[in-house]
Amino acid sequence: MAPPLSRRHLLQTAVLTAVTHGATTGVATAAHGRSPAAPVPAPDAWGVRPFALGDVALGPGVFADKRRLMLDHARGYDVNRLLQVFRANAGLSTLGAVAPGGWEGLDGEANGNLRGHYTGHFLTMLSQAYAGTGEQVFADKIRTMVGALAEVREALRREPAVLSTDGRFGGAVENVRGSYQYVDLPAGVLGGAAEITLAAWVRPAHDGAWARVCDFGDDTTRYLYLAARDAAGVPRFAITTEGPGGEQALSGTAALPSGRWSHLAVTLAGGTGTLYVDGVAVARNTAMSLTPAALGPLAHHWLGRSHFAADPVFAGAFGGFDMWSRALTADEIARLQSGPGRGDLVSYAFDETSGGTFADGSGRGLTATLRRTWGGPSHPGFLAAYPETQFIQLESMTGSDYTKVWAPYYTAHKILRGLLDAHLTTGDDRALDLASGLCDWMHSRLSRLPAATLQRMWGIFSSGEFGGIVEAICDLHALTGKAEHLALARLFDLDRLIDACAAGTDVLDGLHANQHIPIFTGYVRLYDETGEERYLTAAKNFWGMVVPHRMYGIGGTSSGEFWKARDVIAGTMSATTAETCCAYNMLKLSRTLFFHDQDPAYMDYYERALYNQVLGSKQDRPDAEKPLVTYFIGLTPGHVRDYTPKQGTTCCEGTGMESATKYQDSVYFAQADGSALYVNLYSPTTLTWAEKGVTVTQTTDFPREQGTTLTIGGGSASFALRLRVPSWATAGFRVTVNGRPVPGTPRPGGYFTVSRTWRRGDIVRVGIPFRLRVEKTPDDPSLQTLFLGPVNLVARDPATHHLELGLYRNAGLSGDLLPSLTPVPGEPLHYTLGGIALAPFFEGTEDPTHAYFRRAEPRVVFGGTDSGVANPARPDGTTLLDDIWAGAPFADKGALVARVRSAVDAWRSAGLLGRADGDRVVETARRASYAP
Structure with a gap:
């Protein structure tokens, strides 16, 4: 007999099988070498519940083909590249990994202020891949990532520690780019010297301008500094008591090589300053009247940090830093190339291998300390790939500036979601601990803020964007039961939007689409947790404001990421329509709403967006480096899809990776009481319904095939089979069971129910003839898009003007326009019309396409x-x-x-x-x- 399930296991399984997020689709079947999830009731408000990803095996077909490409990418990608920015932020070794670039790195858009988001997406994708396939390689990658993130959080909790490396004459200390670490020297290091020599061994790792080797000063008025690179890319020394305009300076003649040791030295005495590079004088200024003595006592003495906040922290390694209270001769400087010197003012060899301090070899005992520019986390649960300052700055922002703050809570959501999915799929308690700590930290920050501050923050584009964080927090609450976590979820209420939508007032014009779609999925989950009707009512009304009023034929929404006026479709088409993230999140919202209200319109939309935009957003070719997913899908004539936007690590590529590993998540739902099985999508799949002891296998090449066959396996069970009748199925919907027609009148846009006691070997055949139809844009009826059943057909043509097509020429008595097209032999769903090629939107090619045409x-x-x-x-x-x-x-x-x-x-x-x-x-x- 199996041991009884613990409350914790029941909660975990409940989220695995029931939460709205596609990734948390539970425990895979025994065929994957793991026990299937035990059935757990869904929330009381849900009329139906989903199945775990592992309960629905994907069969051969267009979905499996697309998924295979993404799984191959996931198998081969080095996750240390994604962890690079996290390790760097904590001052840990990055193991030589190179961040992917684009939005996931320090050099991408807005200085990489969104870094870390893609790592969360990747964790979710791996979790879904493991749940759906059971392949150990995905679990191994998950454990690597979770273990690394646990190390990162531990490192962030403590004071910075030395990261040792090989130096010029022994040990050295590395300052990883992105660590925001510097060396803090005690007061008095200059000793009021009238003459001075500075000497340092440095190995730059980045070519950022104005990164300091040293900067001693009070502020940006009184200071002296030595920079590895100035605006011209060469070393520079300056001293001033009047700010930049009064600098007395020395500039080098060539850039220091990246990744190689260089020796810099500056002597200042008798009004003359000299700059040396590798023992050779490269600059001399005989008009340098200022000395350290003239600066007087200074507040800060930093190695690697600038007094100018916009300047980067020095990235690279320090192999030694010395100062003398006199000007060394040229010969003495030259001799420093062959061995370490020892300054009488201060001398650091940087040969420590642990701890966070550096011994002074000058005899003055001026021990230096390794510090972070931002101090450290305000709470031990903090976990991010950048400093907490992003979150702190948001609290005082009144306007949008993503170059300063770019959606830190959105990034936190992706990390939280990925950790939750990792825990739910692999059972790794470290992931749950990280997720719980992250929410504890967020609660500690946000619960202290006035309500007005929160409302202002969440209303800022795009700095205040928080994605689907409410949904993720509610899912965590289902695991932890901590009151603080439910309280945290409610701190993300955007009241003006909730209240307007709950009242049925359409306020979407001008809003950023993907900033707002996922928050409503979260509000539905808050309804589940609290019973407050306004959350659910607002979400339902919001959905109706998007579908169909702001929806393109392929199911996508938004123009240039924003919504325009209601029912303006033709007037909003551009090269930046239909952001792919929007389709991903509209699918999630539709799915979640269906759990509460089994309105077939939600699944009609789900099919439209899934079979067209989501499938079509994935390119049909392999790539080891990029997931090859679109950001925008332009609907202008002759648009060519870009599958590697912005170097390949955008939000849409993240959600695209997730979409491609959970295609089967909404094919079947079960009535909450187990009395019925909803077949929502016609897709080659095998469902293992453990609760009933049966399997249901769909055999079909839909949508290339106009129907499907369902075969019952396992034992016998009584339940109603509810087959979705798509709203486009106006040419008939025929159902037979074991060859006998099932009586009844299927209604397009509904469900057709077959109730019986099912037995092993029962066969249900569903025929759904397709018709060719057009959909007109509401603001220009002559601009139309073409559908064959669920499939959007696009013209492939390089013209950049709307093609003119006539379709009535051979229309059938049924009204079917298909006879006007000529089928392409051997290529299902491919046609020609007047020499123009027509093909399914879902094919991920780089052909110029026309999703809309001018009816003529x-x-x-x-x-x-x-x-x-x-x-x-x-x-x-x-x-x-x-x-x-x-x-x-x-x-x-x-x-x-x-x-x-x-x-x-x-x-x-x-x-x-x-x-x-x-x-x-x-x-x-x-x-x-x-x-x-």
């Missing part, structure tokens, strides 16, 4: 027979052919001809069509032949 029906044509009559139009753009075909489907040819006569009479009466032309139109309709 210049003449009245029926069944390929041209009447020779111009197709008249009303002032609103509606044409005679539009009016006629609006009556489809037609029972037979006679019904179509009757419709033609009626329409012709109406248009003739309105003075829009002459009698002779009208007669020709009717006669042509009577003579033509039609497809069904």
